[in-house]
Amino acid sequence: MTTYAVVNTKGGVGKTTVSVHLATMLAKRGPTLLIDGDPQASAASWAAWRRENSNLTPSPTTTCLTGKAVFNEGKALAGGFEHVVVDAGGRDTAGLRAALLLAQRAIIPVGASNLDAAAMTDLLTVVELARDYNPDLDVRVLLNRVDPRTKDTAEMLEWLAEQKLAVLSARVCERVAFRRAIGEGATVQELGRDHAAVSEIEAFFAEVTA
Ligand SMILES: Nc1ncnc2c1ncn2[C@@H]1O[C@H](COP(=O)(O)OP(=O)(O)OP(=O)(O)O)[C@@H](O)[C@H]1O
Numbered sequence: 001m002t003t004y005a006v007v008n009t010k011g012g013v014g015k016t017t018v019s020v021h022l023a024t025m026l027a028k029r030g031p032t033l034l035i036d037g038d039p040q041a042s043a044a045s046w047a048a049w050r051r052e053n054s055n056l057t058p059s060p061t062t063t064c065l066t067g068k069a070v071f072n073e074g075k076a077l078a079g080g081f082e083h084v085v086v087d088a089g090g091r092d093t094a095g096l097r098a099a100l101l102l103a104q105r106a107i108i109p110v111g112a113s114n115l116d117a118a119a120m121t122d123l124l125t126v127v128e129l130a131r132d133y134n135p136d137l138d139v140r141v142l143l144n145r146v147d148p149r150t151k152d153t154a155e156m157l158e159w160l161a162e163q164k165l166a167v168l169s170a171r172v173c174e175r176v177a178f179r180r181a182i183g184e185g186a187t188v189q190e191l192g193r194d195h196a197a198v199s200e201i202e203a204f205f206a207e208v209t210a
């Protein structure tokens with residue numbers, strides 16, 4: 001069983017978008033648990049919208065947990081699944097720490113701006129702490145909401161290299177399809193309109209599950 005934690009203390013970077021896509025793609029391979037660790041329960045809202053449309057299958061089993069329960073309850077529930085994805089939410093540090101203890105792989109979605117870089121300092125401290133207890137934790141950064149017209153991505157990559165962070169070669173650009181898909185309880189594949197969005201998220205999936 002592999003547990004993935006999708007984490008960042010910064011809001012709006014794409015944690016929920018990445019989590020629901022990863023969990024839905026994993027659900028095609030085997031029983032998958034999606035833990036919504038965000039008190040705002042965005043992944044759970046997506047799951048509720050998804051249930052309204054019976055054409056959308058398979059689905060990950062979705063549950064909401066916060067704080068330490070992400071680790072304790074998460075561990076107990078995970079036993080019945082082949083894959084687990086935690087949408088670690090934004091500001092709940094206890095839940096974020098618990099997710100990093102539960103997981104074998106952590107994915108950090110980031111935007112490519114100076115603000116995104118500045119906001120990562122806290123997160124990097126939490127990741128370092130988690131490594132003391134979970135030394136095999138594999139941490140990878142995903143550049144999301146990329147705007148290929150700007151130089152921001154190159155600057156962000158330089159900064160991430162200075163922090164000695166592993167960056168996935170797959171990148172996800174800013175595309176309306178992602179916003180639409182979430183609002184319909186779907187994935188960009190199920191929406192089927194934006195082929196570029198589909199190939200980006202599938203490249204991410206192939207790399208992160210390899
Ligand atoms: N690649 C993308 N292209 C376009 N829109 C995106 C992309 N990724 C995320 N978004 C949109 O950006 C907003 C924030 O994304 P999301 O909710 O996944 O981030 P989050 O990190 O989970 O935020 P929060 O901290 O509020 O939980 C949403 O409206 C989402 O649809």
Ligand SMILES: [Mg+2]
Binds near residue numbers: 015016087089
């Ligand atoms: Mg979210």
